[in-house]
Amino acid sequence: MLKSDVDLAPYTYIRIGGRAEAFWEVRSRTDLESALEWRRQRGVAEWFVLGGGANLLVNDERSYALVIKLDRAFGAIREEPDRIVVEAGVYLSRLVRDGVAAGWGGIEQLAGIPGTIGGAVVMNAGIPAFETFDLVLEVRALDAEGREVCFRTEELRPGYRNGNIPPDVVVSEVILARRAGDRAAMATAARRLKDERREKQPLQHPSFGSTFRNPDPPAAHGVPEGHGSPAGQATPAGRERPRVGEQGAAGAWAAGTLIERAGLKGARRGDAQLSEKHANFVVNLGRASARDVLELMILARREVGRRFGVWLEPEVRMVGFRPADLEPLLERAA
Numbered sequence: 001m002l003k004s005d006v007d008l009a010p011y012t013y014i015r016i017g018g019r020a021e022a023f024w025e026v027r028s029r030t031d032l033e034s035a036l037e038w039r040r041q042r043g044v045a046e047w048f049v050l051g052g053g054a055n056l057l058v059n060d061e062r063s064y065a066l067v068i069k070l071d072r073a074f075g076a077i078r079e080e081p082d083r084i085v086v087e088a089g090v091y092l093s094r095l096v097r098d099g100v101a102a103g104w105g106g107i108e109q110l111a112g113i114p115g116t117i118g119g120a121v122v123m124n125a126g127i128p129a130f131e132t133f134d135l136v137l138e139v140r141a142l143d144a145e146g147r148e149v150c151f152r153t154e155e156l157r158p159g160y161r162n163g164n165i166p167p168d169v170v171v172s173e174v175i176l177a178r179r180a181g182d183r184a185a186m187a188t189a190a191r192r193l194k195d196e197r198r199e200k201q202p203l204q205h206p207s208f209g210s211t212f213r214n215p216d217p218p219a220a221h222g223v224p225e226g227h228g229s230p231a232g233q234a235t236p237a238g239r240e241r242p243r244v245g246e247q248g249a250a251g252a253w254a255a256g257t258l259i260e261r262a263g264l265k266g267a268r269r270g271d272a273q274l275s276e277k278h279a280n281f282v283v284n285l286g287r288a289s290a291r292d293v294l295e296l297m298i299l300a301r302r303e304v305g306r307r308f309g310v311w312l313e314p315e316v317r318m319v320g321f322r323p324a325d326l327e328p329l330l331e332r333a334a
């Protein structure tokens with residue numbers, strides 16, 4: 001269904017967005033073909049896809065010629081003997097619910113991650129012990145011209161929070177391996193994962209989840225595992241290093257820990273805040289703008305870089321910003 005002049009904020013988890021001049025709500029494969037044909041006929045070069053909007057910061061200072069939104073109605077799940085075929089608009093919450101009930105082993109590990117399966121393969125969404133591509137056999141998509149393209153997992157070579165799906169394709173279907181799982185154990189694991197999220201994440205406020213990717217382990221930054229200096233202690237280079245302590249290297253070097261150690265937990269720009277509960281989450285306390293969020297991200301990155309020599313990379317996908325706006329998120333000196 002084609003709509004015009006649509007406010008995008010309600011379609012993103014952080015509730016920030018500009019306006020879509022054309023907004024195609026895709027409820028079926030046929031709708032998706034129509035949307036791409038519409039794009040092709042008008043020669044619209046700049047467009048983007050919205051899944052659940054759980055990992056997006058959309059610049060609200062501008063409008064967008066075309067947004068293709070995958071609706072939850074584009075959401076069939078088909079069970080085959082050794083695989084599960086999932087349409088791209090299926091939300092992970094439903095996939096996990098159905099999967100736990102049916103005993104599709106592994107699917108419970110995605111419990112509590114917001115968004116659609118389409119977004120999950122683009123992002124290779126997951127938790128430290130599990131990622132979407134642990135289950136994916138194949139991804140089917142349409143390219144910008146509406147032609148079907150197919151990618152096997154081995155070809156994509158997905159990495160940390162990146163499924164390596166080529167740009168300008170729209171994922172239409174994801175084929176998952178069907179493994180036998182113990183339903184009771186899966187249900188318990190899913191519940192535990194959701195409880196942990198409620199405990200650690202600021203779920204009462206709109207956000208887009210982790211703002212920055214967790215940086216490489218300490219060895220990559222020249223700090224042998226388990227031998228970091230205590231927080232606040234100056235290194236010979238004049239920088240402080242975070243303590244690699246009881247939590248283990250990953251914990252001490254997690255983006256949220258670094259931001260917190262840089263003293264920025266709770267920092268605000270307008271109504272955007274580095275959450276007091278989890279410093280790697282930017283939360284919208286009311287009327288935050290994309291610029292507020294961008295400024296906070298730049299502040300966090302500069303301060304962590306200056307103090308610890310670690311240059312954080314955004315995990316959130318940022319849409320509609322000028323290269324000059326994003327420059328400070330790429331530079332490697334404060």
Ligand SMILES: Cc1cc2nc3c(=O)[nH]c(=O)nc-3n(C[C@H](O)[C@H](O)[C@H](O)COP(=O)(O)OP(=O)(O)OC[C@H]3O[C@@H](n4cnc5c(N)ncnc54)[C@H](O)[C@@H]3O)c2cc1C
Pocket residue numbers: 013048049050051052053054055056070088112113114115116117118119120121122123124125126127161169170171172201203207208209210317
């Ligand atoms: C509270 C909270 C907790 C979170 N926790 C986690 C977590 O534990 N682990 C984790 O990995 N992530 C987490 N996230 C981030 C988010 O849930 C994931 O990145 C999720 O996979 C995004 O899916 P989405 O459908 O919302 O994608 P969107 O945010 O809509 O889009 C993300 C990217 O994928 C593209 N895209 C989406 N659908 C398609 C499609 N069908 N075809 C082509 N491109 C597409 C978009 O253009 C964009 O570039 C969290 C987010 C929130 C708000």
